[in-house]
Amino acid sequence: MEPSILRRAVEAGRATASELGLQVDDVVVVHNSDRVALRLVPCEVLARVAPLGHLTDSEFEVEVALRLADVDAPVAELDPRVEPRVHVRDAFAISLWTYYQPVGSEVTPADYADVFMRHHAALRRIDLDAPHVTDRIAAALREVEDRQKSPELTDPDRELLGGALSGPSAAIGTDKAGDQLLHGEPHPGNLLNTRRGPLFVDLATCCRGPVEFDLAHAPDDVGKHCAGADHDLIHRCRALNWAMFSAWRWRRDDQMPERDHWRVEGLDQVRAALDRCGTG
Missing domain, CATH: 3.90.1200.10 (Aminoglycoside phosphotransferase (APH), C-terminal lobe)
Structure with a gap:
């Protein structure tokens, strides 16, 4: 995302999590492309923020995650502290996921x-x-x-x-x-x-x-x-x-x-x- 759009995306992710009762003192941009991934600290949430044109994709991803969680698939899970859905704010689609701290070396x-x-x-x-x-x-x-x-x-x-x-x-x-x-x-x-x-x-x-x-x-x-x-x-x-x-x-x-x-x-x-x- 361009810097001006990225700033709005970061604020949309932060504000959404805060309004849902999660503590957000800092935001770290983990990945920036046409969609961004944000680490929210200290609540340890990964916010995936996409332009509203990607709303259908974001909703599909949440549905896939919910289905796979039911069968214990080895996938990242949505944050259990908030309702598992896509939130819309300031022309962005926001989903909130568990943040996993990477460990160890590359997977063999x-x-x-x-x-x-x-x-x-x-x-x-x-x-x-x-x-x-x-x-x-x-x-x-x-x-x-x-x-x-x-x-x-x-x-x-x-x-x-x-x-x-x-x-x-x-x-x-x-x-x-x-x-x-x-x-x-x-x-x-x-x-x-x-x-x-x-x-x-x-x-x-x-x-x-x-x-x-x-x-x-x-x-x-x-x-x-x-x-x-x-x-x-x-x-x-x-x-x-x-x-x-x-x-x-x-x-x-x-x-x-x-x-x-x-x-x-x-x-x-x-x-x-x-x-x-x-x-x-």
């Missing part, structure tokens, strides 16, 4: 695979209306194909991303018999190592598709610990995931920090992933 591939499989087992136990991954792919492709939405994307790179989004998506969209609910983006940045063990966060990306789509977000070695995984499909999904990531970065209104770096890095990763699965 074996432990990553363990929490990954436990999470997907929990996802199979809930009934939730969620979009298919091909819906997300189609949305990213529209951003790439619309020059007004991605005006700085060069023609060769536009062709690269268009092909990367349309090719592998056909492979995962034809046979849906093995599809299930997915996290959507279970990459290392969305896995916290806490005193409770590793927990997945950022649940708004929950969707339906093959498990390999989620595995493609994890480090390479994680898939080796997941019996029955289709490694060729993982490679194709990894190219697809990087293509979607790049499509979002080339949006005219994208606000990810260090966007220029990630624009270049994303395209490089797409090329590398396509070469790896033999479609470059």
Whole structure:
């Protein structure tokens, strides 16, 4: 978020928590993109604050969290001291979550695979209306194909991303018999190592598709610990995931920090992933 909007988002998160009886003496910006995550001190709440245009996504994330909490999934939980819902204030949608202090070192591939499989087992136990991954792919492709939405994307790179989004998506969209609910983006940045063990966060990306789509977000070695995984499909999904990531970065209104770096890095990763699965 731009500085002026970020200040309003911080105040909206602080004021919402304070009015609900939580003590807020300080606010620490944990993550700043098109949505922000704020650590509220000393009540130890993580406030997720998004522009009101993301209200539906925020409400969906809360619903996913509530369903998964009922089946003991290894995910971050909403703060139990307040009503589990999305609050609206000053054109922002605000949800309040338990803050987990990160501990220890990086999660090992074996432990990553363990929490990954436990999470997907929990996802199979809930009934939730969620979009298919091909819906997300189609949305990213529209951003790439619309020059007004991605005006700085060069023609060769536009062709690269268009092909990367349309090719592998056909492979995962034809046979849906093995599809299930997915996290959507279970990459290392969305896995916290806490005193409770590793927990997945950022649940708004929950969707339906093959498990390999989620595995493609994890480090390479994680898939080796997941019996029955289709490694060729993982490679194709990894190219697809990087293509979607790049499509979002080339949006005219994208606000990810260090966007220029990630624009270049994303395209490089797409090329590398396509070469790896033999479609470059």
